Amino acid sequence: MARRFDYFLRETVSGLRRNGLVTFAAVSTVFISLFLGGGALLINRQANLMLEFTTNKVEVAVYLEDGISLDQQNRIQGILNRLPEVASVDYESKEEAYGRFKVLFANQPDLVLNVSADALPASFRVKLADPEKFESVRAVLQGEPGIEKISDQRELLRQFFAIANVFKFGVGAVAIIMLVSASGLIANTVRMALFARRKEIGIMKLVGATNWFIRVPFLIEGMVQGLIGAGAAVVGLFVIKLGFVDPLRNQIGFVPILRNADMMFAVPILLGVGVLVAGVASLIAMRRFLDV
Amino acid sequence: MIKVDHVTKVYKSSVVALDDVEVEINKGEFVFLVGPSGSGKSTFIRLLLKEEEPTRGAIYVAGKNIGNLSTWKVPYLRRNIGCVFQDFKLLAERTVFQNVAFALEVIGKAKQVIDQRVPEILDLVGLGDKLNNFPDELSGGEQQRVSIARAFVNRPLILLADEPTGNLDPSTSVDIMKLLDRINRIGTTVLMATHDNAIVDAMRRRVIELEAGKVIRDQARGVYGYGT
Numbered sequence: 110m111a112r113r114f115d116y117f118l119r120e121t122v123s124g125l126r127r128n129g130l131v132t133f134a135a136v137s138t139v140f141i142s143l144f145l146g147g148g149a150l151l152i153n154r155q156a157n158l159m160l161e162f163t164t165n166k167v168e169v170a171v172y173l174e175d176g177i178s179l180d181q182q183n184r185i186q187g188i189l190n191r192l193p194e195v196a197s198v199d200y201e202s203k204e205e206a207y208g209r210f211k212v213l214f215a216n217q218p219d220l221v222l223n224v225s226a227d228a229l230p231a232s233f234r235v236k237l238a239d240p241e242k243f244e245s246v247r248a249v250l251q252g253e254p255g256i257e258k259i260s261d262q263r264e265l266l267r268q269f270f271a272i273a274n275v276f277k278f279g280v281g282a283v284a285i286i287m288l289v290s291a292s293g294l295i296a297n298t299v300r301m302a303l304f305a306r307r308k309e310i311g312i313m314k315l316v317g318a319t320n321w322f323i324r325v326p327f328l329i330e331g332m333v334q335g336l337i338g339a340g341a342a343v344v345g346l347f348v349i350k351l352g353f354v355d356p357l358r359n360q361i362g363f364v365p366i367l368r369n370a371d372m373m374f375a376v377p378i379l380l381g382v383g384v385l386v387a388g389v390a391s392l393i394a395m396r397r398f399l400d401v
Numbered sequence: 402m403i404k405v406d407h408v409t410k411v412y413k414s415s416v417v418a419l420d421d422v423e424v425e426i427n428k429g430e431f432v433f434l435v436g437p438s439g440s441g442k443s444t445f446i447r448l449l450l451k452e453e454e455p456t457r458g459a460i461y462v463a464g465k466n467i468g469n470l471s472t473w474k475v476p477y478l479r480r481n482i483g484c485v486f487q488d489f490k491l492l493a494e495r496t497v498f499q500n501v502a503f504a505l506e507v508i509g510k511a512k513q514v515i516d517q518r519v520p521e522i523l524d525l526v527g528l529g530d531k532l533n534n535f536p537d538e539l540s541g542g543e544q545q546r547v548s549i550a551r552a553f554v555n556r557p558l559i560l561l562a563d564e565p566t567g568n569l570d571p572s573t574s575v576d577i578m579k580l581l582d583r584i585n586r587i588g589t590t591v592l593m594a595t596h597d598n599a600i601v602d603a604m605r606r607r608v609i610e611l612e613a614g615k616v617i618r619d620q621a622r623g624v625y626g627y628g629t
Contacts, residue, residue: 308490308492312490312492314479316484316504316508316551317476317477317478317481317555318476318508319476319508320476322507
């Protein structure tokens with residue numbers, strides 16, 4: 110077994126060196142593709158972080174009129190509690206609203222000074238079992254006395270999400286196209302490696318090497334290309350994050366920004382996709398060009 | 402050892418390479434397969450290696466019908482059949498030792514086995530002092546010896562030789578034949594395709610002659626042409 114490993118290692122290294130330029134093209138395409146794909150994942154992650162922070166996972170805010178009676182308030186709370194669409198209801202007093210306001214606008218002290226707790230409405234913060242069910246909740250509460258306004262919190266972030274989605278899907282689509290061409294390039298390097306070693310392969314078949322023994326070095330060669338590209342993409346994303354995203358943290362302190370720990374989830378995905386796609390591309394190339 | 406049972410091979414272009422061929426070769430025999438180019442000698446050899454399938458008929462190697470062999474078992478069939486060719490098929494960037502070791506390496510033999518058996522077999526073919534030479538430093542006859550060593554290092558039951566002397570001068574050819582004869586005497590069945598009549602006449606072994614895909618002669622102690 111050790112001898113076999115030694116053999117595979119030698120063959121892989123010599124194969125990668127032989128086709129230097131083509132290998133570079135394949136690896137760099139994997140890099141670009143997974144860098145963009147990882148970027149899309151992280152944009153998505155960042156958008157979710159901001160959503161969670163801003164709305165505290167609350168989908169609906171029912172703002173109450175200042176002069177609301179306790180009876181009316183209890184009645185509204187009762188209705189909300191009975192609705193199957195509602196997961197939970199919390200009352201937020203004017204003081205609590207002011208506390209949250211101060212945190213949100215911590216870097217704009219003038220604004221905080223000019224607003225008092227009294228200027229902010231009390232509200233029920235409603236979490237929905239299904240975030241899409243806002244309209245049905247509003248329909249039920251419509252016309253209840255004491256309600257000033259029912260607002261869909263996600264609406265507030267709609268524009269932000271529209272932009273994030275354009276980035277996410279746009280970048281994601283480019284990443285997928287690049288991934289397809291990356292697998293084509295990897296298949297091509299495998300094909301070239303097969304061609305360069307056709308005489309050895311012929312002899313191997315003749316003396317009774319099994320198909321898998323013949324294929325494994327080429328498969329590893331392809332997968333190593335995928336792995337190197339994916340590894341470079343991971344490094345690239347961390348570099349971008351350290352160089353460009355982290356400095357933003359000091360400028361916009363009130364919004365949560367992707368931390369290193371938030372990025373870790375993308376690492377196994379990128380490495381896995383890189384290796385898997387490269388492996389499949391190599392196997393397809395071998396099916397087509399290796400007559401065993 | 403080898404039984405070719407009413408085998409016909411027709412290529413896509415409707416060329417009939419073998420036409421109802423029936424041959425049985427026993428263990429330990431030395432057989433010449435003769436006939437002009439295009440008579441079906443190479444097809445015969447390719448069928449034994451299961452590089453191609455017969456159109457009709459069955460082929461038995463060591464008692465097994467190789468037509469029933471699944472694809473993944475073909476390598477194990479080939480481990481029992483050594484092959485030698487006119488063009489040697491040596492790897493130029495590997496030494497004599499490495500060329501022979503390659504055959505054992507790729508079927509997963511342990512390093513100790515390789516280090517022991519390769520010098521042994523190279524000694525047998527008379528190249529014990531050229532382990533570290535590269536093929537292009539050797540004469541044609543020596544290269545063919547390396548290729549025979551590679552075919553034989555795994556001790557196959559059968560040795561197939563397709564025109565092994567085709568690129569060699571007559572005196573070198575005689576040396577190669579002596580070597581093949583020696584391998585045959587160890588107990589290996591040898592089947593050699595050739596159109597070198599001097600060799601066939603000198604050896605006086607069994608001769609199977611093909612013409613246009615048919616066996617037209619099968620003679621126990623034959624010569625290349627007709628007659629005794």
